[in-house]
Amino acid sequence: MRDKAKKPQKLKARLPRGLADRGPAEIAATRAMVENIRKVFERYGFEPVETPAMEFTDALGKFLPDQDRPNEGVFSFQDDDEQWISLRYDLTAPLARYVAERYGTENIVLPYRSYRFGYVYRNEKPGPGRFRQFMQFDADTVGTASGGQSAAAADAEMCMMAADTMEALDIPRGSYVVKVNNRKLLDGIMESIGLGGEENAGRRLTVLRVIDKADKFPLPEVRKLLGEGRWDGGAEGRGDFTKGAGLSDKGISTVLNFLGGAAEAWISPKGDFVPPTEDEAYVSGEILFADKGPEYDEARKKQFYFDQDELLNLLFHSVRDSAIGVEGVSELRELLSLFRASGYGSKRIRIASSVVRGLEYYTGPVYEVELSAEDENDQPVSYGSVGGGGRYDGLVSRFRNEPVPATGFSIGVSRLLAVLQTIGELRPKREFGPVVVTVFDRDRVADYQKMVAILRNEKIRAELYLGNPKNMGNQLKYADRRNSPCVIIQGSDEKDDPAGPQVLIKDLILGAELAKLEKDREEYLQKQGEAQTKVPQVALVAEVRKILDKHGVKWN
Numbered sequence: 001m002r003d004k005a006k007k008p009q010k011l012k013a014r015l016p017r018g019l020a021d022r023g024p025a026e027i028a029a030t031r032a033m034v035e036n037i038r039k040v041f042e043r044y045g046f047e048p049v050e051t052p053a054m055e056f057t058d059a060l061g062k063f064l065p066d067q068d069r070p071n072e073g074v075f076s077f078q079d080d081d082e083q084w085i086s087l088r089y090d091l092t093a094p095l096a097r098y099v100a101e102r103y104g105t106e107n108i109v110l111p112y113r114s115y116r117f118g119y120v121y122r123n124e125k126p127g128p129g130r131f132r133q134f135m136q137f138d139a140d141t142v143g144t145a146s147g148g149q150s151a152a153a154a155d156a157e158m159c160m161m162a163a164d165t166m167e168a169l170d171i172p173r174g175s176y177v178v179k180v181n182n183r184k185l186l187d188g189i190m191e192s193i194g195l196g197g198e199e200n201a202g203r204r205l206t207v208l209r210v211i212d213k214a215d216k217f218p219l220p221e222v223r224k225l226l227g228e229g230r231w232d233g234g235a236e237g238r239g240d241f242t243k244g245a246g247l248s249d250k251g252i253s254t255v256l257n258f259l260g261g262a263a264e265a266w267i268s269p270k271g272d273f274v275p276p277t278e279d280e281a282y283v284s285g286e287i288l289f290a291d292k293g294p295e296y297d298e299a300r301k302k303q304f305y306f307d308q309d310e311l312l313n314l315l316f317h318s319v320r321d322s323a324i325g326v327e328g329v330s331e332l333r334e335l336l337s338l339f340r341a342s343g344y345g346s347k348r349i350r351i352a353s354s355v356v357r358g359l360e361y362y363t364g365p366v367y368e369v370e371l372s373a374e375d376e377n378d379q380p381v382s383y384g385s386v387g388g389g390g391r392y393d394g395l396v397s398r399f400r401n402e403p404v405p406a407t408g409f410s411i412g413v414s415r416l417l418a419v420l421q422t423i424g425e426l427r428p429k430r431e432f433g434p435v436v437v438t439v440f441d442r443d444r445v446a447d448y449q450k451m452v453a454i455l456r457n458e459k460i461r462a463e464l465y466l467g468n469p470k471n472m473g474n475q476l477k478y479a480d481r482r483n484s485p486c487v488i489i490q491g492s493d494e495k496d497d498p499a500g501p502q503v504l505i506k507d508l509i510l511g512a513e514l515a516k517l518e519k520d521r522e523e524y525l526q527k528q529g530e531a532q533t534k535v536p537q538v539a540l541v542a543e544v545r546k547i548l549d550k551h552g553v554k555w556n
Helices: 024-043 093-103 148-168 183-193 198-216 219-226 247-263 308-320 321-341 414-420 442-457 474-479 508-516 520-533 536-552
Strands: 054-056 075-076 084-087 112-121 131-144 176-182 228-230 241-243 282-283 304-305 348-350 367-372 380-391 406-412 435-437 462-464 485-490 502-507 532-536
Touching: 024 112, 024 131, 024 414, 093 112, 093 131, 093 176, 093 406, 131 148, 131 414, 148 176, 148 348, 148 367, 148 380, 148 406, 176 183, 176 321, 183 198, 183 247, 183 308, 183 321, 198 219, 198 247, 219 228, 219 247, 247 308, 282 536, 304 414, 308 321, 308 348, 321 348, 367 406, 367 414, 380 414, 435 442, 435 474, 435 520, 442 462, 474 485, 485 508, 485 532, 485 536, 502 508, 502 520, 502 536, 508 520, 520 536, 532 536
Parallel strands: 176 348, 435 462, 435 485
Antiparallel strands: 054 084, 075 084, 112 131, 131 406, 176 367, 228 241, 282 304, 367 380, 380 406, 485 502, 502 532
């Protein structure tokens, strides 16, 4: 008996991990978000530029000289010249290459102010909220002054633009805050605990990572991470062990005092208190001291104000023996004065010593936008960073043996969209589909296609039903699933009407409302008459427009 021939194995339709398909609603939401961001960035005087998704790997700065291939953080391949090419992992490194190619020529005006948006790619382990492909929207100023008020103004306007962008996206004030720090301040605290110099680079990185994650752990766990390390199972020998920074007790106290400055900067204003702006953050003692004992009962009855001047005094005290640290505090004071001069108080932009970003290339001020919302118990819940940036004076200079000061800000569009959907600030609306012209008589497709062309010529989205026209019910179901505002029907009775060719226009939006009416028969009959009307074919465009206008149907 002959063996049965094996059936060819079907190809399984699937996506790699860390990637996602997007439907019409999400695409429409992304498009609207990008457009709102673009308007704010252009209002600040930035102009668009576009760079390719691929660059030479060494230009991106992700090439490891001691290996013969790029590291796992980027997607790379070799071209036929055996040169390594990588997909961009952010939008800043390609901009540095773009500017360096044109620097000092008439092809670029300095300071160069530009914005870009597009997908970036990370060859990292995907997880919840972590994708291999995601969209960013960046703005950068390159070729600014190297110091002084002009440089500070370039950094300050990035933070102010970030705040304005959040509000342009209808994120209410109080649900976001732009947090600002300075890498020089962080370098100063490292020096003050004896971790200056290249020989301490590894331990310094460990401490900075602890500072970055400090708000995710209770204070005793932060202390362990700054010391010998911690077991994530809660007790010695349980779970995985994370090696700590190995700081002395004095070093640990210095870092914790540095981080604790923000808590000490909340003060209860006196009767003659005059806030520096009308945009300051206040919080009740009930929230501020929710986890404290009865000794805080009196404080819980008061309102507290975030005193940024006091915070800077505390931070200065932490780094007073470090020249670089003192310089960082001075730059933050300059930024604070610029924020206040433009009316941006601590409710929107706030000094925060815990901000650690881009350890590879930021050289001065760093900032990030954090979103929060209240839970069912009216307690604030942080959803983390949705954007950030900083000053990177060394990135462009890699291509040129001269300093090129620059500062920039990036919004994680994909991440922001996901967070807004999670907290209910954004509910993507399904966009209306096209007007559908049905096929009642399969021998008259040319006539129906002509109607479609007439509608399209009048800037109305329209399509001809291209499935099997045998069943009119299926055509109406198709139009309904396409979210069409209305359908056009013309049979032989309408075409040969004694009064001239007619068409039936079925209002699907009104039809959906009819389905919800159960009791009021008079209203039902009235709307039923409105939901399907017969009109002269010559009035097709005008009658369709009436329906679109009645329901506010607009297409982007």
